[in-house]
Structures are given as structure tokens and as C-alpha cells.
Amino acid sequence: MKVVVTGGAGFLGQLLIRALCERGSLSRSNGTSAKITRVLAIDQAQSGKLFVDERVEYAMGDIAGQGFLAQALSRDTDSVFHLAAVVSGGAEADFDLGLRVNVDATRALLDACREQHGRPRLMFSSSVAVFGSPLPEVVTDATTPTPKSSYGIQKLIGELLVADYSRKGYIDGRSVRLPTVVVRPGKPNAAASSFASGIIREPLAGEDSACPVDPGTALWITSPRAAVAAFIHAHETPESDWELLRSINLPGLTTSVRDMIAALRTVGGDAAAARVKMVPDARIRAIVDTWPARFTTERADRLGFKAEPNMVDIVRAYAAEYAR
Numbered sequence: 001m002k003v004v005v006t007g008g009a010g011f012l013g014q015l016l017i018r019a020l021c022e023r024g025s026l027s028r029s030n031g032t033s034a035k036i037t038r039v040l041a042i043d044q045a046q047s048g049k050l051f052v053d054e055r056v057e058y059a060m061g062d063i064a065g066q067g068f069l070a071q072a073l074s075r076d077t078d079s080v081f082h083l084a085a086v087v088s089g090g091a092e093a094d095f096d097l098g099l100r101v102n103v104d105a106t107r108a109l110l111d112a113c114r115e116q117h118g119r120p121r122l123m124f125s126s127s128v129a130v131f132g133s134p135l136p137e138v139v140t141d142a143t144t145p146t147p148k149s150s151y152g153i154q155k156l157i158g159e160l161l162v163a164d165y166s167r168k169g170y171i172d173g174r175s176v177r178l179p180t181v182v183v184r185p186g187k188p189n190a191a192a193s194s195f196a197s198g199i200i201r202e203p204l205a206g207e208d209s210a211c212p213v214d215p216g217t218a219l220w221i222t223s224p225r226a227a228v229a230a231f232i233h234a235h236e237t238p239e240s241d242w243e244l245l246r247s248i249n250l251p252g253l254t255t256s257v258r259d260m261i262a263a264l265r266t267v268g269g270d271a272a273a274a275r276v277k278m279v280p281d282a283r284i285r286a287i288v289d290t291w292p293a294r295f296t297t298e299r300a301d302r303l304g305f306k307a308e309p310n311m312v313d314i315v316r317a318y319a320a321e322y323a324r
Contacts, residue, residue, distance in 0.1 A: 001026065001028065001034040001035065001036055001037060001038075001078040001079065002037065002038045002039075002040065002076050002077050002078055002079075003020060003026065003036055003038070003039045003040070003077075003078065003079045003080070003081070004039075004040045004042060004072065004073060004077050004079070004080045004081070005017055005020075005039065005040070005041050005042065005080075005081045005083065006042045006043070006063055006080070006081070006082045006083055006084035006105075006109065007042075007043055007082075007083035007084035007085065007125075008039075008040075008041025008042055008043050008058070008083070009041060009043035009045065009046045009047070009050060009058065010043065010083065010084075011184055011185065011186060011224070012083055012125075012181065012224060012227060012228065013041060013043070013081075013083050014050065014051050015224055015225070015228045016081060016083070016228050016231055016232075017039055017041055017051055017053075017056060018051050019228050019229075019232060020036060020039060020232070021036070021039065021051075021053045021055060021056065023036070023232065024036060026078075026079055026232075026235060026236065027121070027235070027236050028078055028079075028118070028121070029078075029118065029119045029120065029121045029172040029239070031238065031239075034078065036055060037055060038055055038057065039053070039055050039056045039057070040056075040057050040058075040059060040072060040073075040077075041056060041057065041058045041059070042059050042060075042061065042063060042072055042084070043058070043059075043060060043084065044060065044061070044062065044063070044084075045060060046058055046060055059072050062105075063084055063101070063105040063108065063109060064100050064101060064104045064105040064108055065108065066108045066111065066112065069108050069109055069111075069112040070112050070115065072112075073112045073113070073115075073116065075115060075116055075117050076116070076117065077113070077116050077120055078118065078120060078121070079120060079121045079122070079123075079235065080109065080113060080120055080121070080122045080123065081122075081123045081125075081231055081235075082106065082109055082122060082123065082124050082125060083125045084101065084105065085101060085102050085125065085155075086098045086101040086102055086151075086190075087151065087189055087190050087191035087192075088127075088129060088149060088151040088152075088190075088191050088192040088193065088287060089190045089191055089192040089194070089284070089287065090151075090189075090190035090191070091149070091150045091151035091154060092149055092150050092151060092192070092287060093190070095150055098150050098151060098154055099150075099154065102151070102154035102155065102157075102158065103154050103157050103158065106124070106157075106158045106161060106162075107161060109122075110122070110161055110162070110165045110170070110171065113165070113170065113171050114165065114170040114171070119169065119170065119171060119172055120171050120172070121171070121172045121173075121174075121235060122162065122171045122172070122173045122174070123173075123174055123175075123176065123231055123234055123235050124158055124159065124162045124173060124174065124175040124176070125176065125178060125231070126155045126156075126158065126159050126175045126176060126177045126178065126247065127151070127152065127155045127177055127178055128177050128178070128179055128180075128220055128249070128252075128291060128292055128295075129147060129149055129151050129152035129155060129290075129291060130145040130147050130152050130155050130156040130159065130177060131143065131145055131146065131147065131152070131291070131292045132145075132146050132147045132148030132149065132152055132290040132291075133146075133148055133289070133290045134146075135292050137294065138294045138295065138296055139249070139292040139294065139295045139296075140295070140296050140298070141248075141249060141296075141297070141298055141299045148290040149192075149287055149290060152290075158175070159175040159246070159247045162174075162175050162246055162247075163175070163246040163247070166242075166246055172239050172242075173242075173246055174234045174235070174237075174242050174246060174247075174248070175246055175247040175248070176230055176231065176234050176247075176248055176250055177247060177248065177249050177250060178222065178227055178230075178250060179219075179220040179221050179222040179250060179252035179253075180193045180196050180219050180220065180221045180222070180291075181197075181221070181222055181223070181224055181227050182196045182197045182200065182221050182222075182223065182260075182314065183197045183200045183201055183223075183224075183314065183315065183318040183322075184197040184201070184224065185201065185318070185321075185322040192284050192287040192288055193219070193288065195209070195210070195211055195212055195213065195284070196219060196221065196257075196260070198210075198211075199211050199257070199260060199261065199264070199276045200260065200263075200264050200315055200318065201318070201322075202275065203264055203268060203272040203273065203275035203276055204264070204267075204268050204272055204318075204319055206275075207275065208275045208276075208277055209275060209276050209277065210277050210278075210279035211257060211276055211277065211278050211279065212279060212280060212281030212284040212285060213257060213280075213281075213284065213285050213288055213289075214257070214280075214285075215256065215257045215258040215261070215278070216256055216257070216258060217256060217257050217285075217288060217289075218254055218255070218256050218293035218294070219254070219255060219256070219257070219288075219291070219293055220252045220253070220254055220291070220292060220293050220294070220295055221252055221253050221254075221255055221311075221314075222250065222251075222252045222253070222307060222308065223308045223314045223317060223318075225317065226306065226307060226308050227250075229306065230250050230305055230306075233303075233304065233305055234248070234305075237303055237304075241303055245299070248297075248299060248300050248303075248305075249295055249297050249299070249300060250297065250300055250305055250307075251295075251297045251300050251301060251305050251306060251307035252295065252297075252307050253307055253308055253309075253310065253311065253314075254293055254294050254295075255311050259311055260311055260315075261273050261276050262311075263310075263311040263312045263314070263315045264276070264315060266312050266315070267312065267315045267316050267319050268315075268319070
């Protein structure tokens, strides 16, 4: 079977592709298992060291262009993991770019899936940013999305498109609402949540990191490995689990910036914790303060999704893999 991963040259895309190759097989939309014979990683650019496997190919192009996607997917794609996006801060700063990548490209991808010989199974990477203030104390599966950022609105539009294309029988789509993913290696990006990785990553590398929000700011987080596991688990669950609701809130961990720094201190010592500097940024805080920090995820729990147990384990896993 052929699997396509958009954003495939990015950090999560690379982790996902590696996990898919190690797994070796996936379920088709008809429920039968098939061996993965080809993984096509699509991205607008490719930099750094990329995962190499004889089954993996890389293609650079504009996913908002219907012609490029039609050629890349051809008519033999079985599964799609749609990770490509303009992240939160970037979508807020450049409205037109956010629309083009987060909405227009998603629509173009869905139309390319519609042209496949079979009915592809599509995983859409959404976000808890689809929720915004005013919020209940705890967000539940019944909480209505009320995004208060361009990124959150664009992700909700994507979810609705995935649901409608599924309702029409063009795809078997599933949208997973990711918590903030930490710790991401590499350099800071334009995401409003970038600091959540930076206050762990940079101090462990011996560098100072600026935290733009208050120490008491709470976040709903997950780890990279849990996010990748969730993508694959969502893909493998029967379509009957998704027929009524095509979107799901993933399990996560509620933690504060203060608790994150405490976990950093446990793993990296006092010197690492001292490298986190409080540098308030009203623009970042205005975005982050609209995000929910406490969830109950009964549906995801019932379907077998898992979260990390604590922040210290997340920091230790990052340190063991990347902070060398």
C-alpha cells in the first residue's frame, strides 16, 4: 500500500514515517491489513538529515496546488497523514498564508483524495486551538469549539471539511486534536507554543530561553512519541468508531510553566532551570490564554488512546534522545 505524509520532512513527519516503516503495515479503509510498500513524504522544503528507507520517497512542492497533489498522489494512494500547516503564531501574523496552507491546501488534498481509485483513509492533524474563550473549567467531548485565533478557525474548517468528505463517502477521514507537543528538537518556530519546547530544549543545551508567559500559565501537552502513536492508533481504529464524530480530543497532561521548569530542574539540575528567563510578550500571551488547559477525554480513553504520565518522563525522554 502507498502512504502519503504531508509535512513529511518536518520533525513529527519524520518520526511518523520512521514509526510507519518500523510497523510495516496498516489497515485499508475496508478493514483489511496491507503491507506498506511506499511512503511518499511531501513538504515545501527539505533540510537537514532525513530518514532513509527503501520504501520512502521525498517530494518538494506546493500542496495548495491541485496539479502537484494530483501528480504526487496519482491514483494509487491508500492512506494520507496530513500534518502540513502554518502554525499558530504564523497564521495569526500572516492571515493570507494561513488561509492558503491551512484551508486551501487541505481542500486541495481532499479533492486529490477524492480522485483515488479506492476510498483513502485520511488522518488530519488538528489542534486544541479549535477551542477558545470563554471556556468551561474542564473541556469535555461535548464542548463546542469556539476558536479565538486564525489558526484555530482554520483547523476547525479543516475538521469540518474532513467530516463532510467522509459523509459523502469520498474518504474515511479522522481528525485528531493535538495538545501542545513538547519537547520539539531543533530551532524555535513561529508557533505561539514554541516557548513550551524552548524552555526545556535550550537550557538542556546550555543556552538561555525566554518564556513569554506567566509561570502559572497552564498548558495541555503531549509528547512527540505520544502524538505519533495517536496518529497511527487513530488510523487503525475501525471506521464504526468515527461514523458519528470525525474529530476527537486526544489525551494529554495538564502542566504549568512552573511545573515544566521543575521537571527541567529534576533532569538537568539547577543550572538548567536558571537558564529560563521570564520575558513577557503580550502578543503570545493573548493567544496562549485562549487555549484550554484541562480536559476530560472519555471517548479517546475508551478507544485506547494513551497519554504520557508526567512531565519529568517527557523531559527525560527528550534528554535521552536529543540532549547529548
